[in-house]
Amino acid sequence: MSLFYLGPVALATWYGGRRAGIGIASISCVLWYGTQLASGFPYSHPLIPVWNALIRFGFFFVTSSLLMALRGSLVEQRHLARTDVLTGLCSRRAFEDRLDHELAMAQRRSTPLTLAYLDLDDFKAVNDSLGHAEGDRLLRTTGQAVKKALRKTDIAARLGGDEFALLLPGSNGHGAQRIVEHLGRELREAFSASALEITCSIGVVSFLEPGVSATDALAAADALMYEVKRQGKAAVAFRVVGGAPLQGLRDDGASTGGA
Numbered sequence: 001m002s003l004f005y006l007g008p009v010a011l012a013t014w015y016g017g018r019r020a021g022i023g024i025a026s027i028s029c030v031l032w033y034g035t036q037l038a039s040g041f042p043y044s045h046p047l048i049p050v051w052n053a054l055i056r057f058g059f060f061f062v063t064s065s066l067l068m069a070l071r072g073s074l075v076e077q078r079h080l081a082r083t084d085v086l087t088g089l090c091s092r093r094a095f096e097d098r099l100d101h102e103l104a105m106a107q108r109r110s111t112p113l114t115l116a117y118l119d120l121d122d123f124k125a126v127n128d129s130l131g132h133a134e135g136d137r138l139l140r141t142t143g144q145a146v147k148k149a150l151r152k153t154d155i156a157a158r159l160g161g162d163e164f165a166l167l168l169p170g171s172n173g174h175g176a177q178r179i180v181e182h183l184g185r186e187l188r189e190a191f192s193a194s195a196l197e198i199t200c201s202i203g204v205v206s207f208l209e210p211g212v213s214a215t216d217a218l219a220a221a222d223a224l225m226y227e228v229k230r231q232g233k234a235a236v237a238f239r240v241v242g243g244a245p246l247q248g249l250r251d252d253g254a255s256t257g258g259a
């Protein structure tokens with residue numbers, strides 16, 4: 001009988017929250033109390049059915065509270081898994097999910113999409129010379145500058161260490177160039193405000209005819225960023241994949257300016 005009432009209480013708590021759970025628990029106890037009275041059972045004391053109803057309500061209340069705590073902790077775990085705690089940007093996992101989704105949308109709508117891969121230059125030296133806490137502060141500063149530079153529809157992530165990724169849905173090479181230039185200004189401002197001589201290397205790949213997998217897209221932007229590192233760091237390289245080459249943008253990964 002308890003389980004008969006417990007099911008709806010648990011479901012109401014899980015999907016509707018504590019109030020809904022307590023509401024259903026109260027209704028269940030009243031109904032149960034009513035059926036006990038209606039059964040005509042000869043209780044040794046008239047208050048026994050009331051006592052039973054209170055005990056059941058207490059049981060439902062505790063169950064409901066435990067379920068709420070469990071649900072809260074699951075929601076928090078999920079949020080933590082999808083967020084980079086240090087910067088508040090997306091985690092790698094969340095970013096890859098969004099990239100998958102945005103690539104599928106871009107393919108369906110035949111719209112372009114740009115992916116940028118950013119890595120701080122000589123970040124290890126900051127950690128080594130100024131300490132890990134200062135390194136963390138720099139990562140947070142970078143995350144804030146990235147957030148400031150992006151549009152609401154763009155997505156940014158810290159993939160790990162000093163590596164960041166930016167996803168710019170709907171942006172072709174020219175649109176991405178404007179955003180990345182804006183990002184460069186934000187980063188220079190943020191770094192100079194922190195009195196740190198820091199630069200970064202960025203690889204920006206625009207997919208004009210998306211049909212590429214998330215893994216390959218990320219690998220292409222990562223490879224382009226490494227090409228910038230190899231050529232001396234502190235620069236941005238743009239690359240356009242698919243469609244006709246755009247005027248003013250090299251599609252061979254050439255460096256186009258400092259970051």
Ligand SMILES: Nc1nc2c(ncn2[C@@H]2O[C@H](COP(=O)(O)OP(=O)(O)OP(=O)(O)O)[C@@H](O)[C@H]2O)c(=O)[nH]1
Pocket residue numbers: 086119120121122123124125127131132133134135136139160161162229233
């Ligand atoms: N402060 C801090 N450091 C981190 C964190 N995660 C990784 N690191 C450090 O970040 C550094 C990453 O260095 P790399 O990107 O490999 O090298 P780099 O010095 O930036 O050199 P280049 O990438 O070649 O310019 C390593 O020293 C890691 O220990 C973190 O969360 N906080």
